[in-house]
Amino acid sequence: MRGFVVGLFLGLALAARFATFSVEPFGAQRVNLDTGVTTLPQGGILTDNENGLRLKGGYIEYKEGSFVRAKGVELLSQEETFLADALEHEIPKQEARFQNLTFSNADFQNLKAKRALALFAEDVVVLKGSVRAEKPFLEAETLVVDLKGRQALALGPFVYKEGKATLRGQGENARLYLRFQGGKVQASTKVPQEALRLARYAARL
Secondary structure (H helix, E strand, C coil), X not given: CCCCCCCCCCCCCHHHHCCCCEEEECCCCEECCCCCCEEECCCEEEECCCCCCXXXXXXXXXXXXXXXXXXXXXXXXXXXXXXXXXXXXXXCCCEEEEEEEXXXXXXXXXXXXXXXXXXXXXXXXXXXXXXXXXXXXXXXEEEEEECCCCEEEEEEEEEEEECCEEEEECCCCCEEEEEEECCEEEEECCCCHHHHHHHHHXXXX
């Protein structure tokens, strides 16, 4: 199965939430006593018993309190869905990196990118490489999403469509600001001062 359904907005620290979990292997479960790493070569399901977060992968290796790596992953929460070819989650850093990500929540439908970085402590996701969303329709090279603030900033060339209106940006300095409120999207090429901080996150990926 391609992708991993994630409850990415794991309520801030997925890191802390995956510190302890229950394991349901689909096949063999191999434990390296020297390194403490457990491998599920046929995949399985990791469930956060406290928060109900569920990660399903076709291949998983993990070390409790240290990292989770998975391929062909689904990661689920109550509000968000992430699908990706691969996940590498560093628990102490509260960071997760994804390859070929598809994300959906109340604001975005089928938001795709070649790679992405989730910063759980800051409630921010950075997406780069052929970024595209079905709803709202967006094409960009880089997108920074503020999950808690329900806003996003596209950096560099972009195309945004809403009804018959189209906004386009050319060059590295182009910017598009999106704010989600009351079931509607407000789009502007003028970025509010308080949202400029989002641009700094792009350098993290």
